[in-house]
Amino acid sequence: MKLQFLGAAREVTGSKHLLTVNGKRILLDCGLFQGHRKEAEVKNRQVLVDPTTIDAMIISHAHMDHIGLIPYYVKHGFNGPIYCTDATRDLSSYMLMDSAFIQMREVEWMMKKGKPFVPPIYTEDDIPPVLQNMVTIGYHRETEIVPGVKLTYYDAGHILGSAIVHLQIMEKGAAHPVVLTFTGDLGRRGLPILRNPEYIPYSDYLICETTYGNRFHKFIKDVDKHFKELINKVIKRGGKIIIPAFALERTQEVVFHLNNLMKNKDIPHVPIYVDSPLAVNLCDVFARHPECFDKEINQEFIENFKNPFGFGMLKYVESVEESKSLNNKDEPMIIISASGMCEFGRILHHLKNNISDPRNMVLIVGYQAENTLGRKLVNKEPSVKIFGDTYPVLADIEVIDAFSGHADRSDLIDFVGHIDGLKKTFLVHGEQNQGLTFGEILKQNHNDLDIAIPNLGEEFEIQL
Ligand SMILES: [Zn+2]
Known part of the structure; x- marks a missing residue:
């Protein structure tokens, strides 16, 4: 053998x-x-x-x-x-x-x-x-x-x-x-x-x-506290929070935490956009597999008839037009988009449009492999190349690695x-x-x- x-x-x-x-x-x-x-x-x-x-x-x-x-x-x-x-x-x-x-x-x-x-x-x-x-x-x-x-x-x-x-x-x-x-x-x-x-x-x-x-990861229970501080800081100065996240799992986890924070009034009611057609489909798969959930989520779904992956301020963005229209909105918001390592997909457009505005924040919540754009951001490189053009990194770059x-x-x-x-x-x-x-x-x-x-x-x- x-x-x-x-x-x-x-x-x-x-x-x-x-x-x-x-x-x-x-x-x-x-x-x-x-x-x-x-x-x-x-x-x-x-x-x-x-x-x-x-x-x-x-x-x-x-x-x-x-x-x-x-x-x-x-x-x-x-x-x-x-x-x-x-x-x-x-x-x-x-x-x-x-x-x-x-x-x-x-x-x-x-x-x-x-x-x-x-x-x-x-x-x-x-x-x-x-x-x-x-x-x-x-x-x-x-x-x-x-x-x-x-x-x-x-x-x-x-x-x-x-x-x-x-x-x-x-x-x-x-x-x-x-x-x-x-x-x-x-x-x-x-x-x-x-x-x-x-x-x-x-x-x-x-x-x-x-x-x-x-x-060693940080304790997951500290995530909400960390999230709350960072989000409130950026919203106060009128900025946007861009979260590169894998459409699978990390997006659902982030949504789950944001739902809790809003429910408990820890962060203000700002729009949250999940800008990934894939994430929309994957959230649907989640709803079809209760055999995979822990007790808490099953309780939400089965006993309380609530979908923790869909709530008031959350909007799933499917069309390209809608995705592009987010760039014209000059108001605080949270955008969760893929790919998680910033290598391709709609996240690149959001980074291109927001990374040079010091009011904004890119919040890294996932693993960034060597040589990816995401890793360059984590390494605090002063400028990055997106679609062949160079952009100064003026937005805050923050990492919450407790999400792993x-x-x-x-x-x-x-x-x-x-x-x-x-x-x-x-x-x-x-x-x-x-x-x-x-x-x-x-x-x-x-x-x-x-x-x-x-x-x-x-x-x-x-x-x-
Ligand atoms: Zn894996």
Whole structure:
């Protein structure tokens, strides 16, 4: 039995791990590389395994760095089942369509400008065959996916429908099964909306994400206080608050907190615009999956008949005209828009129009990968390039990192500490220094833990 790391190896994006057992090949996640455009372009097209030789895919959750290359693999001959939870399938349909749409618009834009361009990795036509091959499995439903390999999903508490992949693998000729667990992305304990990540009592091998292996998050209960101070400061001086947020999960979390703040009269009633057609669709998916919520949200939905993702001052902006009209309004408002790392989408127009006005504030509430515009803002660069033009950064740049949907160091140590029997732990999905530091810390906390931080393409033999 072999395990090969084809992405998220000493970096955060492109999650992809290939398990070979009993002559079958199973790909755990099929994520897109993100970050520096040219480098990502090359990496995404450079397929390290022939898609026609893969028998099945197991998907952990619907973030693009975990699902974003599925259409490319299907287009190039992968025709097996794609296992995921029900909510992951519903979210994936919108997420992948949106990704294809953005790629196609970018190519159109380059053509219009007479610039050299490469064709999109996939188009909207490539998405239906992906959805056709998705096979959904609920949490805790043990299912044999290829001969000798049983899959059980546990709640990862990271985004709607996110799952820890738990595999019981009986290799031909072996006396006992090997248990392999892949965290996907692990959520945090005590976050609103979703349940806490579930503990895994036993596993021989673990593939563990380390996005925030070297950090401690602020307490989520401080978010409302921090939010309240910043929003009131900007509204007082007549400015706008621009919040780049992923349409999936972060937007719903921010909306949830703003709803609470307004309900408690902690911030004034200013308009809140969710300017992302994708976010509108995703909020709809949220309403259809009560099996994924924690008790509090279910109470709002089911007992109080209230939708915490839709309230008085909240407006979902769908049309481009409406989006553009926000630029002409010179009044305090909150605009939540995608993409979350400020790489593409309507957020770029809002940044272009607002970043050089000192009354405004850009409020960063999500992870910003290296080389993204979002990271440049966090690094307080004095000016930034948007659509080829340079803009001075005069608006305040503030970061609330308590919003993270990723486990931090204490969550990860706690999660690993609950697993008995670990023979080897592979650290993935973290920038190199996060992985190295976390590896040391993990060894200090859990004696004798055998840790590997795989390089891209590196292969390991897995056995009892
Ligand atoms: Zn994720």
